[in-house]
Amino acid sequence: MTIAPIILHQPRRLAVGAGTVAEVGNWAGDARSVLVIATPITAGFADRLKPPGRVTVFDAIPGEPDTKTLDAALEAARRSEPDLIVGLGGGSVLDVAKLVAALWDSQQTLADVAGPNRVAGRRTRLAQVATTAGTGSEAGIRSLITDPGKGNKIAVESPHMIADLAVLDPELTYSVPPAVTAATGVDAMAHCVEAFTNRRAHPMIDGFARMGFQLVGKYLARAVRDGSDTEAREGLMLGSYYGGICLGPVNTAAGHAIAYPLGTRLGLPHGLANAIIFPHVLAFNQPAAAGKTAEVAHALGLGQDLSSTELVEAAHDFCRGLGIEMSLTAHGAKKDDLPLYASEAHANRRLMDNNPIDMNVDDVLGIYRAAL
Known part of the structure; x- marks a missing residue:
């Protein structure tokens, strides 16, 4: 049997272990504007990131984010003009963070990038901090967003959405x-x-x-x-x-x-x-x-x-x-x-x-x- 060729993408840097959430601040360097994407619950962990610069928190991410959620998050990014985006949450948050990092300062829309390998190369630095153990979105190149009009999910897949830093800190999952x-x-x-x-x-x-x-x-x-x-x-x-x-x-x-x-x-x-x-x-x-x-x-x-x-x-x-x-x-x-x-x-x-x-x-x- 012939084995098919395969390409594997992983985050450039991975931090695993109790207390590693603080690595975000250490790694972020001289970031001037940081946008943290979260839920109302996971936003409570934002202080543990110890990020530098001006920090804006967008915490209106529901359990099943749709295109309206993404539009609101993109608008928050355009107001704050981040040079670092941090996804802080479960898969829904991390999926939105990927798309915001790819699209907020781009001429592309969600419709432009839907499907595989359609995201343009330039994007904002991205840290993904998981607060659940389920989707594995922090590891991957795919994002799913619900289209409320059609009642289905829009899938975007691109190596340009892989995290620069992924953090697996078990302390964030205790609650x-x-x-x-x-x-x-x-x-x-x-x-x-x-x-x-x-x-x-x-x-x-x-x-x-x-x-x-x-x-x-x-x-x-x-x-x-x-x-x-x-x-x-x-x-x-x-x-x-x-x-x-x-x-x-x-x-x-x-x-x-x-x-x-x-x-x-x-x-x-x-x-x-x-x-x-x-x-x-x-x-x-x-x-x-x-x-x-x-x-x-x-x-x-x-x-x-x-x-x-x-x-x-x-x-x-x-x-x-x-x-x-x-x-x-x-x-x-x-x-x-x-x-x-x-x-x-x-x-x-x-x-x-x-x-x-x-x-x-x-x-x-x-x-x-x-x-x-």
Whole structure:
């Protein structure tokens, strides 16, 4: 089998460990104007950055940012004219920070850069400080923004959006609630698993994926039980980071495609949507990736030599054991809406075409019904 060529982009500098958030100020040097992009909660960490110069905080980032959010953040940047942008938050914040760094002082618009490799080369310095362990956005070259008019996500991908500095400081995740820790942790695992079992899987990315889902299997339950467990929190942040690396050259597949309508239509947080879908897609893909699926099951403690039905049940129990409500009905889904979700998910060829088994619309609908 011929191995496809691959290009891997990673942040130019990575700081990992308790207290490393202060590295932002040390690294920033003589920055005159710093724009910190955050949520109302993560803005509370801004003082720990110890940034130089004039600091402006834009903290109006919701859980699922849309084009209006981006427009507001771009306007804040144009007012403050930053020479350093700091994303301080989870994946939504980090995604917006990438786009602001690329677009605020550019003639390009979001429509101009949508898709792969369309961002012009010039951009403001960018530091990405993760405050959750889920999306791995601090590691990657991709940003997702919801288009409220069309109800889908606009994907922008460019090596010009990679961070100059990424920080994984477990102390910033101590206050993440158990439910959010659980859902974002499963999202990080899903990034790794979907890349691992992907049609475009690559031996080098397989290595990052293995490290990622093994770390989640080892540490997620511990971090849910005790949010101040530094070792567990750091392990999860590394697992999330490795998942972010998987996204660039390989990307996710059907699991994320099926989860997206749950975010855009139901308003479910990204991690929760992926957690609900994860067991079903893992089992659906098992026939095409039996050996790799067995590795995942072993790392998560699900058991050995599992049938498809046993695998769904074991993965479902794994997620439910973390406190995740796994029923779509409990989150407001209606049976009559599922065909719309299925058609939208199936139309996401960017991800669906990566799946190791072709899915038709009825397959997708079956997964939604099984998760209902």
